[in-house]
Amino acid sequence: MTQRIDTTRALSVGEVARRSGVAISTVHFYEAKGLIEGWRSGGNQRRYTRDVLRRIAVIRVAQRAGIGLADIRAAFAAVPAGRTLTALDWGALSSAWRAELDARIRALTQLRDELDGCIGCGCLSLSDCPLRNPGDRLSETGAGAVLLEPSGQ
């Protein structure tokens, strides 16, 4: 075995797939979408540096947070192409996405609370039910918010 574990060696698409846990077709896809970059061997085969492993890891985490590939790509654009993502880069990316994630959680939590309030009510009135008025569309009616207080309960 003259071949030591060489951390500077280029990775083939198959190695990237195996080590990042995604399918080869997904690596192709990410490259086509501009999410990762590499070069070609003499025989036109894909070659990557090890930093694509980290990028793919970041992509998958961002996806869990509900970030679309286009947005991930845009966020990556801030990192000089080809450079390895540093802890600092990761901090910036994850902070930005944390805000998105937080907003998503807040929206779902609000929906849950509204659902709790409306289970068993079932009015679903277009103008009065909070479930039908995600933002606050009451003001759009021009008549101002009308809160109906049930007399009992």
Add this chain to the structure above:
Amino acid sequence: MTQRIDTTRALSVGEVARRSGVAISTVHFYEAKGLIEGWRSGGNQRRYTRDVLRRIAVIRVAQRAGIGLADIRAAFAAVPAGRTLTALDWGALSSAWRAELDARIRALTQLRDELDGCIGCGCLSLSDCPLRNPGDRLSETGAGAVLLEPSGQ
């Protein structure tokens, strides 16, 4: 005007669209998917009873909770076709979906907490980083969980 406001009158597709706040094409689409039902006029135009307004309202709320149309359709299947959704029906549906919603919130919250723990760390180690191990895949490695305790910090 011999036409009073008649709550028993059938609704045309355009009225349904206007009153439910979705596009006409969406009403067509929901009908094609079996989410709503109606009948046809002599001239082959769609006619609906008013209960489709409530159904569409329920569909939109469920979608906000991240429920797919196929699942919504399945849930509706429990309600005798053509019957108006009662408050009781709505209670059953919303309770079921609340659980889904809650699971979704829990998953995102966990991700957020992990993200907080990993911002600035950036290791993203496939075997050690919680962000890379959504469930608990450590056990799948066969070697048992290996927790690396940094000696300092």
Add this chain to the structure above:
DNA sequence: GCTTGACCTCAACAATGGTTGAGGTTTTAT
């Protein structure tokens, strides 16, 4: 040198949730 595994491209397909447009019909209002 040959076989085999890994790789290449390009197009098509899949699921989800709809929208758009063409070409023709019905309903409604005057």
Add this chain to the structure above:
DNA sequence: ATAAAACCTCAACCATTGTTGAGGTCAAGC
């Protein structure tokens, strides 16, 4: 009676995130 508005069907298209397959090439072991 007629014009306009609303409606019909069907196919194609949009975005998203990939997967699958056909037909051909590259690289490495024996």
